[in-house]
Amino acid sequence: xxxxxxxxxxxxxxxxxxxxTTVFLKGCPLRCxxxxxxxxxxxxxxxxxxxxxxxxCGRCQELLKHPAKAVEHPELLRVCPKNLFHISGQQLxxxxxxxxxxxxxxxxxxxxxxxxxxxxxxxxxxxxxxACLKELSDMNLCIETSGYAMREDFEKIVELLxxxxxxxxxxxxxxxxxxxxxxxxxxxxxxxxxKASGKPFVIRVPLIPGVNDTVENMVATAKLLQGTTNLQRVxxxxxxxxxxxxYKMLGNVYAPRFDENREVRIDTEVFEKRGVTCRSx
Amino acid sequence: xxxxxxxLLKRYVVDKEQMKYRKSTDDPYRIAKEFEKExxxxxxxxxxxxxxxxxxxxxxxxxDERIGLLRTVATNYEILTExxxxxLKKDHYVHELGKVCNINPGYEKLINCGFDKKRKEIQxxxxxxxxxxxxxxxxxxxxxxxxxxxxxxxxxxxxARDKGNEEIANLFKKIPAQKADTFQEALQFLRLIHYGxxxxxxxxxxxxxxxxxxxxxxxxxxxxxxxxEDEALELVEEFFICCNKDSDLYPGMQQGDNGQSMVLGGxxxxxxxxxxxxxxxxxxxxxxxxxxxxxxxxxxxxNTPVELYEKGTLLTKQGIGFPQYTNDDVVIQGLKRxxxxxxxxxxxxxxxxWEVIIPGCGMDIPNINGLSFPEVLxxxxxxxxxxxxFEAFMKKIYEKLQFxxxxxxxxxxxxxxxxxxxxxxxxxxxxxEAKDIxxxxxxxxxxxxxxxLSTAVDSLASIRKYIFQDKMFNAEELLSFLKEDFKGDESxxxxxxxxxxxxxxxxxDVDELAIRLLDWFADVLEGRKNERGGIFRAGxxxxxxxxxxxxxxxxxxxxxxxxxxxxxxxxxSLFNRVQGPVSVIKSFSKPHLYRVAxxxxxxxxxxxxxxxxxxxxxxxxxxxxxxxxxxxHQMQINAVNRSILLDAKKHPEKHRNLIVRxxxxxxxxxxxxxxxxxxxxxxxxxxx
Numbered sequence: 021x022x023x024x025x026x027x028x029x030x031x032x033x034x035x036x037x038x039x040x041t042t043v044f045l046k047g048c049p050l051r052c053x054x055x056x057x058x059x060x061x062x063x064x065x066x067x068x069x070x071x072x073x074x075x076x077c078g079r080c081q082e083l084l085k086h087p088a089k090a091v092e093h094p095e096l097l098r099v100c101p102k103n104l105f106h107i108s109g110q111q112l113x114x115x116x117x118x119x120x121x122x123x124x125x126x127x128x129x130x131x132x133x134x135x136x137x138x139x140x141x142x143x144x145x146x147x148x149x150x151a152c153l154k155e156l157s158d159m160n161l162c163i164e165t166s167g168y169a170m171r172e173d174f175e176k177i178v179e180l181l182x183x184x185x186x187x188x189x190x191x192x193x194x195x196x197x198x199x200x201x202x203x204x205x206x207x208x209x210x211x212x213x214x215k216a217s218g219k220p221f222v223i224r225v226p227l228i229p230g231v232n233d234t235v236e237n238m239v240a241t242a243k244l245l246q247g248t249t250n251l252q253r254v255x256x257x258x259x260x261x262x263x264x265x266x267y268k269m270l271g272n273v274y275a276p277r278f279d280e281n282r283e284v285r286i287d288t289e290v291f292e293k294r295g296v297t298c299r300s301x
Numbered sequence: 302x303x304x305x306x307x308x309l310l311k312r313y314v315v316d317k318e319q320m321k322y323r324k325s326t327d328d329p330y331r332i333a334k335e336f337e338k339e340x341x342x343x344x345x346x347x348x349x350x351x352x353x354x355x356x357x358x359x360x361x362x363x364x365d366e367r368i369g370l371l372r373t374v375a376t377n378y379e380i381l382t383e384x385x386x387x388x389l390k391k392d393h394y395v396h397e398l399g400k401v402c403n404i405n406p407g408y409e410k411l412i413n414c415g416f417d418k419k420r421k422e423i424q425x426x427x428x429x430x431x432x433x434x435x436x437x438x439x440x441x442x443x444x445x446x447x448x449x450x451x452x453x454x455x456x457x458x459x460x461a462r463d464k465g466n467e468e469i470a471n472l473f474k475k476i477p478a479q480k481a482d483t484f485q486e487a488l489q490f491l492r493l494i495h496y497g498x499x500x501x502x503x504x505x506x507x508x509x510x511x512x513x514x515x516x517x518x519x520x521x522x523x524x525x526x527x528x529x530e531d532e533a534l535e536l537v538e539e540f541f542i543c544c545n546k547d548s549d550l551y552p553g554m555q556q557g558d559n560g561q562s563m564v565l566g567g568x569x570x571x572x573x574x575x576x577x578x579x580x581x582x583x584x585x586x587x588x589x590x591x592x593x594x595x596x597x598x599x600x601x602x603x604n605t606p607v608e609l610y611e612k613g614t615l616l617t618k619q620g621i622g623f624p625q626y627t628n629d630d631v632v633i634q635g636l637k638r639x640x641x642x643x644x645x646x647x648x649x650x651x652x653x654x655w656e657v658i659i660p661g662c663g664m665d666i667p668n669i670n671g672l673s674f675p676e677v678l679x680x681x682x683x684x685x686x687x688x689x690x691f692e693a694f695m696k697k698i699y700e701k702l703q704f705x706x707x708x709x710x711x712x713x714x715x716x717x718x719x720x721x722x723x724x725x726x727x728x729x730x731x732x733x734e735a736k737d738i739x740x741x742x743x744x745x746x747x748x749x750x751x752x753x754l755s756t757a758v759d760s761l762a763s764i765r766k767y768i769f770q771d772k773m774f775n776a777e778e779l780l781s782f783l784k785e786d787f788k789g790d791e792s793x794x795x796x797x798x799x800x801x802x803x804x805x806x807x808x809x810d811v812d813e814l815a816i817r818l819l820d821w822f823a824d825v826l827e828g829r830k831n832e833r834g835g836i837f838r839a840g841x842x843x844x845x846x847x848x849x850x851x852x853x854x855x856x857x858x859x860x861x862x863x864x865x866x867x868x869x870x871x872x873x874s875l876f877n878r879v880q881g882p883v884s885v886i887k888s889f890s891k892p893h894l895y896r897v898a899x900x901x902x903x904x905x906x907x908x909x910x911x912x913x914x915x916x917x918x919x920x921x922x923x924x925x926x927x928x929x930x931x932x933x934h935q936m937q938i939n940a941v942n943r944s945i946l947l948d949a950k951k952h953p954e955k956h957r958n959l960i961v962r963x964x965x966x967x968x969x970x971x972x973x974x975x976x977x978x979x980x981x982x983x984x985x986x987x988x989x
Contacts (some may be wrong), residue, residue: 030881033920041883079791088563098795103876123807124883130930131923234953301913 023117023148026059026108031134034301036162036222037155038133038185041124043117045149046109048129048141050166051201052189053276054228056263060140065091065109068269073102087271108270114151125159134160134182139239143169143177164224167207175222176212184221191233191240197229199278208244215248226257229251229282238290246294253297258284302589303531306538310590312363313546319371322361328378330383337382344720344737346380347501348442348449351723354378355453356498358459362469368489368539369457369469370496372547377502380719393717395668398552401718401739403505403560403652403668406498406727407661409514412490416447417478420798422732423447425955436735442722445734450497450723451477456678485527487518488540494727501723504552505560505653508544508595509660512565512580514760519579530582537579537586544594554845555977557593557968560653565611567600568629570647574602576609584612584624591619593960593967598651601929602629610922617921618912620940622962625655625902626925629790631651631934632657635898639836641744654965655842655870655935662743666716667838667899670709673748673850673869674757677702682783682858685776688982691769698761699821699950706825709749710837745835748899751822752846753867755804755874759859762811765800783856786863798860798876807884809891816892823896840899841871841934844964848976866980869964871935872904875983882924890931902935903928904962906984909940937962943985946970950978 024046029142032042045177047063048055055061059068067087069080083090090096092108097105112120123137128134135156142149142163153161159231162183167174180183189204190196196204214221223245227233245251261281291298302310312318323483325347332353336346337419354374361371381389383401387530389395411419422445430436458473463886472489479485489510522528528536544561565583566576587597629647636646636657645659652658656667681694681701688694693803718739725731767773767923774782774793787794798948802811819841826837851866859874871889873879882905887980911921939962949956953971961970961981 028880030883031907031911031920031924033917034913039883039924041881095792095796098792098799101791101794101795103799103878124887127927128450129888131920131927170440299914 021148022111022113023145023152023213024063024065024111026077026110028120032136035136035164035189036134036136036185039130039131040127040133040136040162041121042138042164043121045137045139045142046146047144048139048166048171049144049168049202050141052226053278054186054226054263055198056260057140058267058270058272058274059108063109063140063144065107065111066107066270067091068108068266069268069271070104072104074104075102076136077101077204097163103258111210114148114155117152118155121156124157128147128159134162136162136164136185138139138164141166141168143173146170146173146177150176150180153177154177167210169179169206171206171209171213176274178217178219181219184219186214186221186223188223188225188241188244190246195231210270211244215250218250219266220250220252222252223254224257227284227286228259228278229280229284231278233285233287237288238287242291242294242296245291250252252295253299254291256286256288256298256300258286267283302538303535306535306542308365309539309542312828313542314592319361322359322371322373323356323375323864324373325375327378327452329376329379331378332874333379333382333385336380336898337385342438343380344438344442344722347720347722348445350380350503351446351497352376352449353749355449355497358453358500360457362457362461362464362466364464364466367468367485367536367541368468368492368543369461369466369472369545370492370543371756372496372499372550374500375550377550377552379502389717389889394713395717396669398502398504399717399719400502400504401664401721402503402736403507403656403658404663404665404724405507405509405650405652405658405660406494406724408491408494408509410661410727411477411494412481412487412514412832416451416477417479417669419726420444420447420695420826426735430735433735433751439722439725439735439737440732442720443726446497446722446726450493452893456624481518482521484515484522484533485536486519487515488536491515492540492543494723497723498811499547499551501721502719503721503724507560507650507652507658509650510567510648511563511595512577512583513575516577516579533579534582534586536814537582538590539589541586541592541595541612544941545592546621548982555963555968555974556655556972557963558966559594560966560968561594561596562598562648562651562653563595564598564600565624567603567645567649568602568633570643574605581612581965584616587621588616588619591621591958591960593621593969596966598623599622599626600629601626601926603930604928607919607922607926607930609634610926611885611919614912614918614922614925617938617940618909618918620909621960622937622939622967625651625965626929627651627655627657627934627935628933631932632898635895638840638895639746647745649898654844654900655902655937656840657898659744661727664728664738664742665744665746665748665835666749666841667746667748668844669713669747671752671843671846671850672706672709672839673752673846673854675753675760675854676850677705678757678760678857679855680705682780683769685764685779688776691765695761695817702821704751706822708844709785710826713747713850714832716832741833745831746838747831747835748838748840749826750840750842750844750846750899750901751819751897752843752850754818754841755872755877756857756859756861756867757818758804758811758815759801759874759877760857761814762803763797763858763860766801767797779858783858786856789858794860799878801859803859803874803877803879805879805888807880812888812891815888819897823893838899839897840901841894841897841967842899842901843867843870847964848980868904869980869984870904871901875980886924886928886931887934890928890933894932894934898934900935902937903933904937904939904967904984906939906941907925909942912940919936920956921954937965941985943982946978946982946985950982
């Protein structure tokens with residue numbers, strides 16, 4: 021069985037307890053307008069081109085005409101003297117990925133950390149993920165998920181984890197469909213499972229100006245979470261205007277249908293007064 | 302910081318009001334020409350220079366200062382004319398500017414004693430050496446140096462009195478004639494002798510273990526109730542600001558490279574740590590002031606609690622490029638192996654950048670020259686054609702390295718340094734033996750940097766892979782790529798450059814090459830004596846050699862172009878997109894670093910977002926601690942943001958206060974030469 025990953029990041033300090041290595045699985049069923057990891061959206065490998073340091077030498081013209089060919093023949097990327105191209109999306113077997121992660125096992129244990137699977141949506145490759153988690157069961161394991169998954173997948177994965185970081189973007193389903201492309205029914209249902217599971221978890225809310233930073237949404241979110249003993253805290257992630265930088269690298273255009281320049285409303289109080297620890301990152 | 306400190310900070314650092322007292326610059330050889338006419342001895346010239354400087358200096362006092370002294374003379378006067386230097390260099394090895402520099406004077410030898418008592422000691426020695434003219438001349442020089450500093454202090458006393466600053470007037474009424482008794486007196490005393498050193502053209506005057514030699518004064522004042530912590534912090538902060546008042550006059554390679562390092566904490570012989578409350582106040586002062594001087598170093602070991610690293614990381618978060626961490630477990634072991642007495646080894650400090658030296662008795666020259674690993678490799682390249690196996694080629698590398706190191710050692714013959722009587726007064730046995738520090742002291746070891754290690758290691762890894770394993774091209778083809786600087790073969794170059802195995806990815810096969818090169822460097826120096834009876838020490842630093850030694854270096858088999866610079870110090874190559882910081886610290890802690898403990902840190906750039914909150918700061922602290930625990934010897938970290946640096950290049954006026962770590966010191970980014978600015982921006986590409 022092979023999985024597709026688009027990055028492995030060391031010294032991840034925001035992705036669960038301790039110092040972690042985060043594996044980014046490629047492919048996501050959601051299409052959040054503010055997504056800042058667009059290479060995580062589709063599961064097949066893609067050609068990416070950074071422009072930082074580009075000398076405009078033009079040697080990549082052929083390459084750019086046939087990006088799909090480059091995915092098959094990565095040696096074609098060598099035309100760029102600045103190494104600005106890379107293929108996002110590496111297909112690895114469970115054994116290959118696990119072996120790579122095991123290299124830092126001792127280190128991660130020493131610093132009280134572990135492995136986090138993120139994405140994309142890691143649950144979109146639930147079987148691959150399950151196999152990896154089983155192989156790594158002696159390490160501290162965590163996922164970062166949108167919560168959008170079949171209930172049985174969600175359950176079998178959560179079972180194998182030490183910690184969960186889950187997004188809760190919006191409570192209103194109509195808005196949720198509009199801004200993310202999917203209904204939040206599964207997400208809310210999975211959240212209920214998570215709350216009841218006793219598994220320690222963190223909820224993240226990406227704060228998008230004018231979209232979900234409203235009083236109404238924040239109150240509804242807080243109400244949904246209050247009294248959950250295994251919820252460690254809520255983390256608010258205010259929107260950054262740099263979210264769109266990677267779209268250009270994939271040859272796409274970033275065109276969110278909300279006002280990027282509007283100031284984000286950050287309200288931790290609404291959670292705190294309901295007994296839910298909350299901080300803004 | 303309190304309002305008074307804020308005011309001082311604005312005056313001296315932001316507005317640079319002190320510049321209005323600066324005299325115009327003069328011909329630096331003017332007084333040397335007179336000395337030459339009079340045919341004076343070099344010792345006499347040294348004394349006269351200091352006397353002249355201190356006479357010319359005008360006393361400037363502000364009513365709100367509590368630690369005084371300001372430079373007004375803008376010229377560093379030479380004591381030899383250009384022609385005399387030229388003559389002298391014909392049969393002498395002259396290190397840098399030919400001055401005693403980059404050592405750590407035992408400031409406490411004067412602060413704890415006072416000049417009156419010191420004079421008596423010297424007088425007594427004069428009795429012993431009644432027949433020896435040379436020694437008498439040295440002792441007389443010592444006396445005159447003390448007299449001129451004291452007269453200078455009196456000038457300040459009078460001016461302070463006239464300006465109504467009774468506090469400073471009273472300080473100078475007592476010191477330097479008498480020893481310091483309070484923390485404030487000790488600080489003013491330190492400022493005075495430090496100032497005197499700069500006026501003597503000694504440079505890279507490290508402040509050393511400030512938290513140790515100042516501690517007794519701090520403690521006594523606290524215990525007697527003369528001082529509380531707020532006031533102690535205020536005094537420390539004022540002293541730190543003093544280090545920035547005149548630093549543009551201090552010689553260095555770049556603005557900011559002035560060697561005003563300070564070392565906090567450190568293991569004691571009994572296994573306890575000397576880190577104390579004053580060390581804490583120093584960290585706090587630096588955190589509040591965000592100044593490039595003094596440059597803070599922390600001595601750590603495997604038992605150092607993560608809390609100390611957290612305090613350090615808060616400082617790093619300010620973006621000032623320090624503290625730098627040095628691992629006692631590695632360095633002390635290394636120093637003992639090199640023959641340093643146990644007591645001295647435990648007392649080590651870092652010199653201007655990261656070179657390990659001993660306060661009060663080390664006349665080591667830890668940066669006397671640098672071995673360029675890529676140069677060794679380049680010189681061996683012709684032999685590649687004849688090498689049947691990779692190991693056969695490595696044998697050639699060893700031979701070239703041995704030869705290169707041998708010639709570096711041989712170059713250093715008949716070293717010359719100007720006499721430094723004031724410095725001598727703070728070094729062991731100079732009075733007792735009536736001997737100038739420029740002639741040597743207890744330790745007279747020479748240290749070599751080791752430059753471009755990752756470039757050499759990556760080149761070897763690439764040779765092994767493409768020529769001996771994959772047989773993708775042969776030695777002759779590779780030599781022709783290099784000769785042509787890869788012109789027309791860019792695709793091969795990019796393959797080598799970006800895809801071949803590299804140091805910093807925790808790849809044992811590659812890292813083993815680094816272990817070997819560093820071991821060889823240490824091996825070939827082992828047992829070799831220098832002309833002063835000292836030894837040679839190998840190191841992992843680069844100083845500015847990463848630019849100097851790469852400038853004319855042809856293309857290398859790691860895909861580096863001709864003239865492209867090496868990584869700074871002990872770090873992955875600039876175009877190695879490393880797997881991540883964890884792999885880097887694992888790779889770089891593998892070599893036997895106690896054998897190459899001359900100094901030279903792993904230099905890392907971490908993106909400033911990693912320092913976002915308390916929790917992440919704790920994790921970064923843990924990460925640094927893990928490098929030390931794995932046996933890393935030294936680390937310096939920049940908290941950076943590439944886009945800010947790019948903007949600073951375009952709009953320097955908007956980023957006057959942007960500070961970066963360069964090679965072993967922190968400086969203002971906009972004041973650096975472009976080559977250093979660009980290399981830092983390239984280094985940012987490693988950031989997570």
